[in-house]
Amino acid sequence: MADDAKASRHEAPRPRNPDALTFEQIRERAYELWERNHRPEGLEIEFWLLAERELRSERDKRRAADPAHPVDEAPPE
Template identity: 55%
Template sequence: MNSSEIDPRELERKIEQANRLASRITDQTTVQRLLQFVGDLRAKLRQRRAARRTQDEIRARARELWEQNGCPEGRDLEFWLRAETEISERDED
């Protein structure tokens, strides 16, 4: 599992652990490294949440397209790709 697949709850748990650990350490170099680690984990958490929101938006839009087209069987990928394109073009603006 790569870092983009890590569950957001697991990232939150790691952030809490690193913060607790940093509060107990007196060596400033170690504290700085831990705080950098926390910053990196927070960035990954934001990325993961944004990716999940995007997937949810694509799923919802693909369903809308599917329903608008009479709920045809076997065209899932077509509607998914169209929704994905719409969402990515919208996000580029």
């Protein structure tokens, strides 16, 4: 029982707003950007911020293209 509580305590919280970007989405995009740029050291924050900007832009474009349809949480693959 204690292991279950410990595991759930370390999970990333789910966003209350379904349109909000998740930590995992940003982390995955930042990692992809970092790898595409030959894994430079010391630029973690820059890649994180770039990932956030890209994901927000994609989300906003999807929202503008179909405002009646809710935006899915996962970015397109």
